[in-house]
Amino acid sequence: MEKIILPKGTRDIGKPEIFIWYHVENVVRQEAAHYHYIELRTPLFEHTELFARGVGEQTDIVQKEMYTFLDKGGRSITLRPEGTAPVMRSYLEQNLHIHNPRMKYFYMGPMFRYERPQTGRMRQFHQFGFEAIGFQSPASDAEVILLADRIYQKIGLKNVRLEINSLGCKNCKPLYLEALKKYLRNEATQFCKNCSNRIETNPLRVLDCKNESCQNILHNENFPIIQDFLCEQCLTHQSQLIHILESTQIHPIINPYLVRGLDYYIKTTFEMKTEELGAQNAIGGGGRYDNLSDVLGVKGVPGVGFAAGMERIILLLQKQISSKEFFQKPFVYLSPLDQQGEAILLQLSIVLDEKSIPFYLDFSDKSLKYHFKNAQRMEAHFIIIAGENEYQTKTYTLKNLLTGEQKAVSQETLIGDLLEAYQNVKNT
CATH class of the missing domain: 3.40.50.800 (Anticodon-binding domain)
Structure with a gap:
């Protein structure tokens, strides 16, 4: 009889690596307690509609990467591919937008996406995340970014930089998307197959393509930069955010090509990056999702948050610090x-x-x-x-x-x- 082995895209985590995981988890919980973010544990599976509506029908996650199946009752169920939509679902289901509209949560646990396994990217992977729901001020964006920065510092990561962008709001984002589509259509034959397919359905994702020839098309003087389309409200929001961050000695780099792979982001979007992991250089990111509650059935609940992939953080720590530093004796x-x-x-x-x-x-x-x-x-x-x-x-x-x-x-x-x-x- 053959031995049973791990499914592709999964791995066991044990000694000595597990001690690094303990270290990261302890820092996350410690900082959550300091900033008074309360843990929320959502189910590992949800109704598929939550992610289809919340993450976006045209995203790669929903179209290609979700683990979806019918349960014995014929209901479509999906293993959670990310943490923000379940947190917002829980918040709205408990009617907290009525009774206690300003809540701060954190979560930590496994997520699931059917991707091609590679270094730092698995089919079962782990994230921690922080969500501040009910807050509109750019200062709440700054707190979430500051919290991420503090966690990375206390974990012991080095050479991490912050990149930010604004994706606009419901007033100015549509204007930019039209200009972006027009530019992309004119260059459609030059893009890779994935980007060509995204021009009409999810044009922002073209900006995130790692194909060098696609990036060359985007980086020229005629490419429409989103900063040129932001309304006064969005420009003010971004300006205030940068001012607050710099007052805390965090100096962001504005990256007009920075987008996130989830449809719910508006205004602030950001990523923490490092050059020490090759192409998979993002070790965390997030932004503002003031429209997420709208597609989940309740209008007008603002929110901002971030999530970090723990596998990539562990890889980075192993490159920078000896595993013996974390060994529990x-x-x-x-x-x-x-x-x-x-x-x-x-x-x-x-x-x-x-x-x-x-x-x-x-x-x-x-x-x-x-x-x-x-x-x-x-x-x-x-x-x-x-x-x-x-x-x-x-x-x-x-x-x-x-x-x-x-x-x-x-x-x-x-x-x-x-x-x-x-x-x-x-x-x-």
């Missing part, structure tokens, strides 16, 4: 010599847990030599040995693996010594 290794020792050390583990001293408990089916080697491999500071002799004398054998000092100690002395040593290590 047991401070104490518990080595039982026999069944009496197992019982004693299981009891001790309760005390260590109550004192928040990390430990690793092995069992007596291995030799003492094995335990010593394993404790050193795990880089534990101490090993505690217990067996029949320790049971009779009501002591533990404690060995400092850094100095080699070994002694018999009572439980009262042991806990005090370990607490002091552990605090000293944490303070260094």
Whole structure:
């Protein structure tokens, strides 16, 4: 019988990489708490209509990438490909736009898109995201961008730049789209097949094409720049946003070609980029989605947010920082010599847990030599040995693996010594 292997586009995440994931997740949760964004856990699957209406019928996500199936009741169900539409669905379903219209959420978890697997892009991937719903001020855009920047800094990422653009509003965006289509139609035969297909249905996505020949067509003096079409309201919004960001020492680069692959964005759109991951250089992005609630059945609920792909962040961290920096080591290794020792050390583990001293408990089916080697491999500071002799004398054998000092100690002395040593290590 053949072994069962992973489905294409998925992967297991374990030691030592998992410790980097813990680090990123902890920073995200810490910053969410500091800025008082409350976690919202939405289902892994939703009605397909949510994404068709919310993300956009003509987007690549909806047309090509969603995992969609009929359930046993004949309903069309889709594994979530992104996090913003489910958050807005939850907000509207609970009538928070009436009872508590200003909410700040964050989420973290797996998403699903049927894409060609490559470095940093999987069919099951992970995102964290922040959404501020009910806020219209450019200062709320700035807070979301500042929060993203703070997270990247505290995670330890280097050489990250911020690019921003404005996609206009319902007044000026249609004017730009018409000018853009006119330009693209004149050059239609020069574009790649994907871009040619998008000219009428989703022209903004042409700007995001990675094909070099397509980019050459776009980067010439006759190409219509969206900044030239923005209404006074959108120009003021962008100007105020840039002013606020610069007051926080964040200096954005205006990129008039920056678009996002989701239809709900208007006004502010942004991406955080790095040159250290090749073509897949965006490690997070977002923007304002004041029209999203309209297509989900409730008019006039503004919002702004961002999401970050965790796989790309992990890849970047692995390039910039040694994985050993994140390795979580047991401070104490518990080595039982026999069944009496197992019982004693299981009891001790309760005390260590109550004192928040990390430990690793092995069992007596291995030799003492094995335990010593394993404790050193795990880089534990101490090993505690217990067996029949320790049971009779009501002591533990404690060995400092850094100095080699070994002694018999009572439980009262042991806990005090370990607490002091552990605090000293944490303070260094």
